[in-house]
Every structure is written in structure tokens, then in C-alpha cells.
Amino acid sequence: MATGRTTPAxxxxxxAPRRTRVRGIPDATVARLPLYLRALTALSERSVPTVSxxxxxxxxxxxxxxxxxDFSYLGSYGTRGVGYDVEYLVYQISRExxxxxxxxVVIVGIGNLGHALANYGGFASRGFRVAALLDADPALAGQTxxxxxxxxxxxxEEIIRSEHVSIGVxxxxxxxxxxxxxxxxxxxxxxxxxxxxxxxQVPEGVDVRKVDLSIELQILAFHEQRKxxxxxxxxxxxxxxPGSGAKAVAAAAARAxxxxxxxxxxxxxxxxxxx
Amino acid sequence: MATGRTTPAxxxxxxAPRRTRVRGIPDATVARLPLYLRALTALSERSVPTVSxxxxxxxxxxxxxxxxxDFSYLGSYGTRGVGYDVEYLVYQISRExxxxxxxxVVIVGIGNLGHALANYGGFASRGFRVAALLDADPALAGQTxxxxxxxxxxxxEEIIRSEHVSIGVxxxxxxxxxxxxxxxxxxxxxxxxxxxxxxxQVPEGVDVRKVDLSIELQILAFHEQRKxxxxxxxxxxxxxxPGSGAKAVAAAAARAxxxxxxxxxxxxxxxxxxx
DNA sequence: CTCTGTGAAAAGCTTCACAGCG
DNA sequence: CGCTGTGAAGCTTTTCACAGAG
Numbered sequence: 001m002a003t004g005r006t007t008p009a010x011x012x013x014x015x016a017p018r019r020t021r022v023r024g025i026p027d028a029t030v031a032r033l034p035l036y037l038r039a040l041t042a043l044s045e046r047s048v049p050t051v052s053x054x055x056x057x058x059x060x061x062x063x064x065x066x067x068x069x070d071f072s073y074l075g076s077y078g079t080r081g082v083g084y085d086v087e088y089l090v091y092q093i094s095r096e097x098x099x100x101x102x103x104x105v106v107i108v109g110i111g112n113l114g115h116a117l118a119n120y121g122g123f124a125s126r127g128f129r130v131a132a133l134l135d136a137d138p139a140l141a142g143q144t145x146x147x148x149x150x151x152x153x154x155x156x157e158e159i160i161r162s163e164h165v166s167i168g169v170x171x172x173x174x175x176x177x178x179x180x181x182x183x184x185x186x187x188x189x190x191x192x193x194x195x196x197x198x199x200x201q202v203p204e205g206v207d208v209r210k211v212d213l214s215i216e217l218q219i220l221a222f223h224e225q226r227k228x229x230x231x232x233x234x235x236x237x238x239x240x241x242p243g244s245g246a247k248a249v250a251a252a253a254a255r256a257x258x259x260x261x262x263x264x265x266x267x268x269x270x271x272x273x274x275x
Numbered sequence: 276m277a278t279g280r281t282t283p284a285x286x287x288x289x290x291a292p293r294r295t296r297v298r299g300i301p302d303a304t305v306a307r308l309p310l311y312l313r314a315l316t317a318l319s320e321r322s323v324p325t326v327s328x329x330x331x332x333x334x335x336x337x338x339x340x341x342x343x344x345d346f347s348y349l350g351s352y353g354t355r356g357v358g359y360d361v362e363y364l365v366y367q368i369s370r371e372x373x374x375x376x377x378x379x380v381v382i383v384g385i386g387n388l389g390h391a392l393a394n395y396g397g398f399a400s401r402g403f404r405v406a407a408l409l410d411a412d413p414a415l416a417g418q419t420x421x422x423x424x425x426x427x428x429x430x431x432e433e434i435i436r437s438e439h440v441s442i443g444v445x446x447x448x449x450x451x452x453x454x455x456x457x458x459x460x461x462x463x464x465x466x467x468x469x470x471x472x473x474x475x476q477v478p479e480g481v482d483v484r485k486v487d488l489s490i491e492l493q494i495l496a497f498h499e500q501r502k503x504x505x506x507x508x509x510x511x512x513x514x515x516x517p518g519s520g521a522k523a524v525a526a527a528a529a530r531a532x533x534x535x536x537x538x539x540x541x542x543x544x545x546x547x548x549x550x
Numbered sequence: 551c552t553c554t555g556t557g558a559a560a561a562g563c564t565t566c567a568c569a570g571c572g
Numbered sequence: 573c574g575c576t577g578t579g580a581a582g583c584t585t586t587t588c589a590c591a592g593a594g
Contacts, residue, residue, distance in 0.1 A: 028563060030497050034490040038472060052575065061474035065565055072577055080571045080576045097493050098500030105492070112394050116387035122472055122489035127496070166499055167492070190502060191495040197313060197397055199336035207498045209491050214397035216484050217380070217442070218309040218372050220466040221402070223482050224441055225373030227465060303585055327553065339553095340587055347555055355554045355593045 025096070029070045033093050034126075035060045036067070040090045052083035094127075104131035104165045106189075108180050109172030110140055110150050113195055117169060118146035131163040136176065153183075160187040167191045174198045181208075300371070304345040308368050309401075310335045311342070315365045327358035369402075379406035379440045381464075383455050384447030385415055385425050388470055392444060393421035406438040411451065428458075435462040442466045449473045456483075 039059035043051055053071075057064040071077060071084070077092055078084045094100050105123070107114050110133050117123070118133055133150045135141065141152040151159070159165065168184040170177050170192060177196035184192060185206055194200055194210040202208055314334035318326055328346075332339040346352060346359070352367055353359045369375050380398070382389050385408050392398070393408055408425045410416065416427040426434070434440065443459040445452050445467060452471035459467060460481055469475055469485040477483055 026563070031490075031494055033497075034487070034493040035474075037493075039474075054575085059474065063565080065567095066563090068576065069564080069578080076577070078576050081574050082572075083575070096497070098496040099493065101500070103492075103496055103499070112387070112391035116391045117488065119387050120488055122487075123492065126489050126493060128489070128492055166503075167495055169492075191499045193491055193495060199310075199314075199334065205502070207495060209495055211486060211488065211491055212309070212397075213392065213395055213486065214401050214403070215306075215309040216468055216486055217378075217398065217403055217444075218312075218374065218401060219306055220442055220468060220482055220484055221373040221378055222305050222308075222371070224378070224466045225376070227480070228441075301585070329553085338587080340589095341585090343554065344556080344586080351555065353554050356552045357594075358553070 025073045029073055030097075032060070032062065032066075032070055033097055035062070036070070037090065037093045037097070037099075040086055040093070043086050044090055048086055050079075050083045050085055053078070056084065099127040101127065103128050103167055104163045105129070105167040105169055106132045106134055106156070106159060106163075106165050106184075107169045107171060108134045108153070108156070108184070109170060109176070109196075110135040110145055111171065111173075114171040115145050117171060118148060128167075131165050132159045134159075136172075153180075156183055157187040160184070160189060165189060167193070169193045169195070170200075171195045300348045304348055305372075307335070307337065307341075307345055308372055310337070311345070312365065312368045312372070312374075315361055315368070318361050319365055323361055325354075325358045325360055328353070331359065374402040376402065378403045378442055379438045380404070380442045380444055381407045381409060381431070381434060381438075381440050381459075382444045382446060383409045383428070383431070383459070384445060384451070384471075385410040385420055386446065386448075389446040390420050392446060393423065403442075406440050407434045409434075411447075428455075431458055432462040435459070435464060440464060442468070444468045444470070445475075446470045 036056065039056055040051075042059070043056075051059075053064040053068045057067040060067065068078075071089075074092060074096055077089055091100075105128050107117055107130060110118070114133065114135070118130060123130065130146070130148060132155075133145055133148050134153055134156055135150050136153045138152060140150045143150050160168075166189055168181075168189040168191070170180055170184075172180055174196045177194065177198045178200060181192060181194070181200045181202065185202060190205060191207045192200065192202070192209070194208055195212075197212055197214065200208050200210075311331065314331055315326075317334070318331075326334075328339040328343045332342040335342065343353075346364075349367060349371055352364055366375075380403050382392055382405060385393070389408065389410070393405060398405065405421070405423060407430075408420055408423050409428055409431055410425050411428045413427060415425045418425050435443075441464055443456075443464040443466070445455055445459075447455055449471045452469065452473045453475060456467060456469070456475045456477065460477060465480060466482045467475065467477070467484070469483055470487075472487055472489065475483050475485075
């Protein structure tokens with residue numbers, strides 16, 4: 001799962017029993033709705049009128065029991081003995097996800113990744129409209145990307161207000177992310193998609209989701225390692241616990257690892273870590 | 276969570292009790308290790324010698340009980356009354372994730388996103404080395420991106436073998452993704468990071484993780500909608516269930532939605548959906 | 551006295567399996 | 573008869589809360 005929600009809907013430590021979940025759809029289900037929607041859209045384009053849970057599940061890459069359970073949270077939209085009406089389900093899921101309305105977004109940080117996102121077809125095709133591209137670099141301002149002019153950060157607040165932007169995408173270097181986030185929030189943005197490898201601090205009521213390219217690779221590396229390394233548990237013989245006498249050794253070994261990785265030991269997490 | 280594993284380590288329908296999990300670290304924990312690693316790296320760079328679970332948890336954006344539980348799966352690496360030795364923990368987590376070895380990766384599809392990834396600092400700084408950039412377009416072959424030459428797809432098999440590549444990154448348009456995936460797998464790749472909005476079919480033993488930019492936005496939209504729409508449950512009055520007499524209405528409404536989204540009704544999921 | 555490590559409880563999610571609708 | 577919708581079981585993950593190391 002790209003990754004998780006950040007503001008964890010605080011369970012009110014005071015004891016108040018949290019706003020009763022009306023029609024509460026589980027997070028795990030919400031995360032899969034876009035998947036179903038994509039599969040359904042493809043079927044719709046091929047003019048397939050109905051689909052069974054089994055078929056749709058295969059197309060979406062999940063199992064059918066899960067899919068049926070997921071849909072049961074939305075309501076009873078299927079027909080027993082037949083399946084689901086594709087068009088109808090597309091509409092219901094779109095509505096549930098809020099895609100039947102227009103969502104203007106701003107993209108802040110027009111480097112490689114910002115460019116890529118500005119050109120991303122999947123945004124426009126799902127109700128997301130890029131209201132503006134913003135960058136702090138005055139040299140970029142005036143250039144265009146994906147047909148839109150890049151505008152200077154100075155204009156951020158005004159754009160957010162005049163365009164009623166409630167979703168912001170951060171594709172800046174990590175050092176600038178929190179500051180950009182603060183400005184977005186102050187200007188009224190309440191949902192943030194963060195591509196910078198930083199943990200953002202936001203006030204209650206603001207949602208942050210993050211996409212971290214290197215995290216996904218690291219998870220793959222973990223499993224990959226397990227595949228080739230089906231040998232012995234590899235008890236490491238050199239590095240011992242700090243405090244038990246050989247702290248210096250441990251530290252040295254750790255540092256050697258960092259060096260090998262190319263991690264600078266003095267600057268903030270690799271200069272161009274913007275993606 | 277960006278997203279989930281795809282090959283679900285098949286529970287052997289035959290009944291065999293699945294290879295016993297030796298030192299099994301929960302998936303949820305594995306997914307958080309990179310987060311901890313990043314926070315620890317930052318501390319290490321500021322020469323902080325030790326850190327408490329509370330502090331580290333805050334830096335990583337999780338709660339401290341979870342963090343302690345996570346670390347307990349790796350072993351007892353802390354010191355009661357004190358905290359964790361930063362360098363030592365960096366080393367242990369790196370080792371657990373397999374980042375103490377070199378992981379050559381290939382990136383296939385050098386469009387906007389492929390470019391962005393080629394330039395991404397977070398790869399190199401975590402042990403991932405871009406072994407090659409590949410694209411099917413002969414016009415691109417010969418150009419360079421991030422200092423590396425773009426090579427033609429024809430060379431894929433040879434590069435994977437000679438460089439011992441086991442991880443592939445797919446940043447092609449969706450139509451090409453499965454085909455590229457098949458070639459990668461045939462050539463020996465066993466882990467794939469997929470940015471194309473497609474469900475990839477892979478044989479047992481191959482791991483796929485996907486990053487889908489528009490899915491994350493859709494999840495944000497869902498929550499965003501809930502914020503402004505704290506009103507009544509919005510029982511939709513126009514669209515009724517298909518089969519109960521008004522199917523045509525439903526379909527029309529659904530189609531209207533698709534149109535509004537800009538989804539083409541004939542081609543395969545928006546031509547340039549490459550990101 | 552502080553802060554880790556961990557059993558045990560709680561919550562959340564997935565899978566099973568089948569009643570029953572069309 | 574086929575396929576949905578769903579209780580109930582099983583599993584995973586999170587949270588609690590505290591024993592006990594340093």
C-alpha cells in the first residue's frame with residue numbers, strides 16, 4: 001500500500017466515543033475502490049454490460065470474496081445469479097469516492113517529478129484538474145509544463161483561494177516540504193499528497209498521504225534477499241551490541257554501511273532527493 | 276500505504292502448511308522499516324548517539340508502542356532506561372532490509388517519470404544502482420538521462436544477465452507494461468516495481484509492488500468529500516438500480532460521469548497515462 | 551526512576567462457507 | 573442453478589499496560 005493515512009483520526013483520549021461511523025467504509029476497502037473503478041472503466045470501454053465478482057476480482061487483482069465484501073459496504077449493487085451492472089457500478093463507486101465532483105489541485109515543485117505529474121493522464125481522467133504549477137525558482141516561472149504556465153510561489157495563497165483548491169501535491173526537495181506544507185494548510189488546503197521523503201507535521205483535520213519511491217524498492221529488496229538467502233539465519237559475527245563493550249566496532253561498521261550507500265554524513269539526506 | 280504485495284505467497288490450496296516462517300517479520304513491520312531507517316539516518320547525520328522510542332517514533336510519524344513492537348521482531352537492540360544506539364540500529368535495519376548489498380535495477384520506459392526516477396537521489400543513497408535505462412523508442416536510444424545512456428529494449432535480456440539485475444522498474448504506458456513485465460521475468464528479474472496503472476500477471480515467486488499516483492489522489496478525494504459533506508447521507512434520487520426498471524437511466528448517468536472525467540470511451544485508458 | 555520489551559486484549563481485515571435471491 | 577451478500581471464523585495488526593533491566 002503506497003502508504004498510510006497520517007492524521008489517525010485521534011481516538012479522543014479523553015474518553016469521548018469518537019463520532020459514530022455513519023455508513024463507515026473500512027480504510028482497506030476505500031483503498032481498493034480506485035482499483036475496482038479502473039477495472040470497471042476498462043470493461044465499460046469494451047462495452048461489457050455486466051461482470052461477475054469472480055471476473056472483476058481477477059481484473060483488479062484481488063480475490064472475489066474480498067471484492068464482494070467490499071461492495072457490500074457500499075450497498076447491494078449486484079444481481080444474484082447474474083453479477084454487477086458495469087455502468088451502474090462505475091457510477092456508484094465514482095460517487096462514493098467523490099469523483100463526481102471537480103477537484104482542483106496544485107502541484108508545488110516543478111522538477112522532474114512535478115513535470116511528470118503535470119503530464120499524468122490519470123489525474124485529468126479521474127476528475128482531478130491541475131489548477132496551477134508552482135515553483136520557488138523564479139527562473140522556472142514563465143516556462144510552461146504540460147501546457148500550463150509555471151507560476152511563482154508568491155502566488156500560492158491567491159491561487160488556492162480563487163480556485164478553491166483543497167488538495168495540494170508536494171514534489172519539492174525534502175528540505176522545502178514542511179514549509180510548503182505549512183503554507184498550503186494556512187491557505188486552506190486540507191489534503192496533501194506528499195512525494196518528498198519527509199514526515200509532514202499537520203494540524204488535526206488535514207489528511208496527508210505519502211508516496212515514497214525508495215520505500216517501495218526497499219520492501220522489494222527485503223523479499224528479494226529472502227529469496228536468494230534461504231540459507232542459514234546469518235548470525236552476524238562482527239558487529240556486537242553497543243554497551244556490551246564493542247560500541248566503537250558497531251559504529252564503525254554502521255558508518256561503513258552508510259558510506260557504501262553514498263549517504264552523505266553531513267548534509268540533509270542527499271541534495272537532489274526530489275525524484 | 277502505497278500499496279500491497281501482489282503475489283500473496285499462495286497458501287498452498289493443496290493443504291501443505293506453508294513454509295514455516297523462520298524469524299518471520301510481519302509485512303506491516305517490514306513496510307515501516309524504511310521509515311525508521313530514514314529517521315535514523317537523519318539523526319546519524321546530526322551525530323545524535325542515542326534515541327528513545329518516543330523520539331524516534333515522532334520522527335518517523337508512528338506511535339512508540341508500534342515502533343517498540345516492530346523492533347522487538349528484529350531482536351533486542353535497545354537499552355532499557357536509555358534508548359537505542361543510532362548507528363547500531365541503522366546497521367541492523369539496513370542489514371534486515373538487505374541494503375548492505377548492492378541492488379542493480381533497470382528502469383524501463385524513459386518518459387517523464389522514468390527520467391524523474393533516474394534522477395532520484397533516494398535510490399542511490401539506499402543501495403540501489405541504476406544499471407540501465409531502457410526504452411522501446413529508437414529515437415531515445417543514444418540520448419542520456421541522469422548521466423546514463425538510454426538503451427534500446429533489444430538489449431534488455433543481455434543487460435539483465437550480465438549485470439545480475441533482479442529488480443525491474445516499469446514506467447511505460449499501461450499498454451506496454453505486461454509485455455515488458457513478461458520479458459523482465461523471462462530474463463530473470465524476480466521483483467518488479469510497477470508505476471503503470473495495470474494489474475500485472477506474474478508467475479509464482481515473482482514479487483510485484485505498484486505505485487499508483489492517481490489512486491492516492493482518489494483516496495484523498497474520498498476523505499476530502501467526507502469533510503465538507505458532513506450533511507445528510509445524500510440518498511441519490513435520480514439513479515435507480517438496473518433491473519428494477521430504470522437501467523437506461525443509470526447507464527446514462529454513469530456515462531455522463533465518465534465523460535465529465537474526460538475518460539475516452541474507446542481507447543485504452545487515456546493514451547499518455549504514463550505519469 | 552526511566553524506558554525497553556512483551557504478553558494479552560482489542561481492533562481491523564480477510565477468508566470461509568452457505569443461505570437464499572433471481 | 574449461478575452468483576451475490578453476509579454472518580462467523582480465523583488471522584494480522586495495533587494498542588494497552590506493566591514487569592523488569594539498567
